[in-house]
Amino acid sequence: MRILIADDHPFTLMGTKAFVESLGYKVEDVCSNGITAFNLISSHQPAVAILDINMPGMDGLEVLEKVYRLKLLTRVILLTMHKEMTIFRKANQWGVAGYILKENAQEELQKCIEIVKKGGQYISKNLENDLVIDTHSGSQNYPIERLTFTEKKVLELIAQQKTSKQIADMLFISEKTVEGHRTSIIQKLELPKEKNILLIWATRYFK
Template sequence: MRILIADDHPLTLMGTKVFVESLGYKIEDVCSNGITAFNLILARQPKIAILDINMPGMDGLEVLEKVHRQKLPTKVILLTMHKEMTIFKKANQWGVSGYILKENAYDELQKCLETVKKGEQYISKNLENDLVIDNHSAGQNYAIDKLTFTEKKILELIAQQKTSKQIADMLFISEKTVEGHRTNIIQKLELPKEKNILLIWATKHFK
């Protein structure tokens, strides 16, 4: 069974590769960003793709969505540090086959691979207690749900008073791309076009 692994942290990437190989699986490709991961899935169609959610280029959720929309046969397992209910729901919506918190990865990855191999879904056993509901009202939740994972991440960084250049450097994207995301976020949240409106909104909702 051919497997692809994508993670932007070299130590995590190689650690996962060695661990999965020790279970007797063949790792076909490893990569460190979402765009490469999706292109490899498209070209080689591995049986399973183990993806970190937070990656440059294209995050794991966006790769999962593309795999789902294009009806590719590759099963996607997401490894994540995120415990937010909205992220989990989005992954579920796009047909995720496995969802594991990184802190429990080595305890659960073997069981997850066995489950996914049988065509069943595996959700981390620790996830049910760990999932937290975002601290927003229902209306705010609806607004934030319209944003992509990357847009949410940019909002969090804006709340930390990071500049567009700092955000670009942190997410390995161009400053122009960050500005484009800012414009999209303002439109999706239906915010007035006022100076520093995103900083004001983000500071209020991402405490």
């Protein structure tokens, strides 16, 4: 069984690779950003892809969504530090095969791979207690769930009054990409085209 692993932290990437190989599996590809991960999944079609959620270029959820929409056969396991219910729901919506918190990975990854390769779904046994209910999930804030993980991160940084250049540097993307995210966020949240509208909205939302 061929496996791909993607994580933007080198030590986590190589540590996960070594662990998976110690279980007897063949790790065919490793990479550190979502765009490369998706391209490798498309071309090599590994049986399983183990992805970090927070990656430059394209986040793990976006890769998962593309795999789901294109009906690719690769099954996706997400390794993440994020415990927000909204992120888990979105992953489940896009057919995630495995969802594990990084803090539990050493105990659970082996069992997860075994279940996933048999066609099952594995959700971390600790997840039910660890998932954080989104305190902003009231009906008036529902549009926030339309945003991708990266767009939410951009919005959080806007709330911290970071400039597009600072956001680009922090997320390892270009300023042009940040501006594209800004435009997309405004459209998805159906905000009026007013000066500093994103800063005003984000500051209220993340207060």
